[in-house]
Amino acid sequence: MSDFPFGFSNRDDDPDRKPGDESSGSGANNPFGFGIGGPGGAGGFDPSQLGQMLTQLGAMFTNMSQPGGGQAGPVNYDIAKRLARQQLGATVAPVTAGAQRAVTDAAHLAELWLDQSTTFPxxxxxxxxxxxxxWIEETLPTWKRLCDPVAEQVSGMWTATLPEEAKEFAAPMMGMLGQMGGLAFGSQLGQALGQLAKEVLTSTDIGLPLGPAGTAALMPSAISEFSEGLEQPESEILVYLAAREAAHQRLFAHVPWLRQQVLGAVEDYARGIKMDFSAIEQAAQGLDPMSLTEPSKLEELLSQGTFEPQTTPEQKAALERLETLLALIEGWVEVVVTDAVGDRLPGAGALAETLRRRRATGGPAEQTFATLVGLELRPRKVREAAALWRRLTSDTGIEKRDGVWAHPDLLPDSSDLDSPAGFIDSVIGGGASSFDDPLQQLAETLERERLEKEKKADEGDTPDEKPGDTSA
Structure with missing residues (x-):
């Protein structure tokens, strides 16, 4: 699967098209094909050509008369919401009073069971x-936070690929192309969310806190479809999924830094996106600027893989942090829910395996997350994280296990998931005192950071501070 966000694949939709087939105006420093040698003079631009292009682009946007059609921003969310709802059809059955009661009762029962398997209330x-x-309405604010950084980085390629002398002339066109990019991203986001909304089971199905804080949500219609063909009664499946949702909510509610840490890792990944501008310029050498007024031509240009982002060390680090954190969340939820339901639900083991396979085979949640954000959670890490939490539970008890969430520095890293023995031994053995009092561990971490800052000040690394001034 391509790592490029919004599902732009690395392919060429028109293999017969050859560079240079279009009209003149190509050049290594002329990525959008403006006439360098035209009436504007040597090294300049042809104003009549640019004016004609802007006129046609303006006409195209004038035709976008539907509400939200001209929304500014890296992603047109009005278009995304409209397209997502169109996929669901005009008749979406409302939740019945009986379904709401069933969800409420299942959640109440799950909460009682969870009280015995975790210290988090x-x-x-x-x-x-x-x-x-x-689901579309309530989760869209979080999708905005996840998708905007990626879209902003990709949208910036339009301006970055132009030579300095072109930016002044092309500024109006860049704004229009930005709107076109927002429409393109909004269209793909809407299609993905519309498909995902029909299949997600809870608000935390992807492992992210998509819904409003403090709101646990289940999808009765999707759960009924999911239950078809399974051996367990739908009532048991509902309770099991309610327990998973409640466990996620407990973790995100009582680990205050966790939500920001997860969403921040996605933002860090987006900020690390780098584009291969030389490939973009080469692809655009023979591009007729008039063709950009046709949406099909723009879509063709985007789909050729020219704008495939380059993986950077910063992205790799952010991706590893995010994958590890999501795996730790899912692994902890799996262990806590398994202990909570115990023998109360005879089919809990089979349900857990069904959900694992659903994720391992690239279920809708995984595919949509990878498509929208350009990231993927590897199922292998979830299984390894669950094994680590299981051993911590059995060897140290639930209090020390849950105490690991007191601070990000206390969590195991990716290498610990691959080889957990050392981390677990540090909790059981030499590092046990640190985990007996997580707040003390946090205080020690802050004290180390303060001492390091003072040391740098003494060495002259911070000129605004005087050596030896530790009053702060």
Whole structure:
């Protein structure tokens, strides 16, 4: 699967098209084909050509008369929401009173069972039953935070690929192309969210806190479809999924830094996106600028793989942090829920395996997350994280296990998931005192950071501070 966000694949939709087939105006420093040698003079631009292009682009945007059609920003979310709802159809059955009662009862039972398997108290202030339309509406604010950084980085390629002398002339066109990019991203986001809304089971199906804080949500219609063909009764499946949702809510509610850490890792990944501008310029050498007024031509240009982002060390580091953190979240939830339901649900083991396989085979949640954000959670890490949490539970107890979440520095890293023995031994043995009092561990970490800052000041690394001044 391509790592490029929004599903732009690395392919050429028109293999017969050859560079240079279009009109003149190509050049290594002329990525959008403006006439360098035209009436504007040597090294300049042809104003009439640029004016004609802007006129046609303006006409195209004038035709976008639907509400939200001209929304500014890296992603047109009005278009995304409209397309997502169109995929669901005009008739989305509302949640019945019986379905809402079933969800409420399942959540209440799950919370009682979870009290015995984790030190974190209930995190959800309310439990609701959502339709697919509700899911789109309630999760869109979080999708904006996840998608905007990626889209902004990709959209910036339009300006970055132009030579300095071109940016002044092309500024109006860049704004229009930005709107076109927002429409393109919004269209793909809408298609992905519309498909995902029909298949997600809870608000945390992807492992991210997509819904409003403190709101646990289950999707009765999707759960009914998911239950078809399984041997377990739908009522048991509902309770099991309610327990998973409640466990996620407990973790995100009582580990205050976790939500920001997860979403921040996605943003760090997006900021690390780098484009191969030389490939973009080469692809655009023979491009007729008039063709950009046709949406099909722009889509063709985007789909050729020319704008495939280059993996950077910063991205690799951010990706590893995110994968590890999501695996730790999912592994902890799996262990806590398994202990909570115990023998109360005879089919819990089979349900856990079904959900693992659903993820391992690239289920809709995994595919959509990879498509929208350009990231993928490897199932192998989830299994290894669950094994680590299981051994911590059995060897140290739930208090020390949950105490690991007191601070990001206490969590195991990717190497610990591959080889957990050392990390677990540090909790059981030499490092046990640190985990007995997580707040003390946090205080020690802050003290080390303070001492390091003072040391740098003494060495002259911070000129605004005087050596030896430790009053702060």
């Amino acid at each position: 209930a995190g959800a202030t309310k439990t609701v039953a959502w339709t697919a339309n509700d």
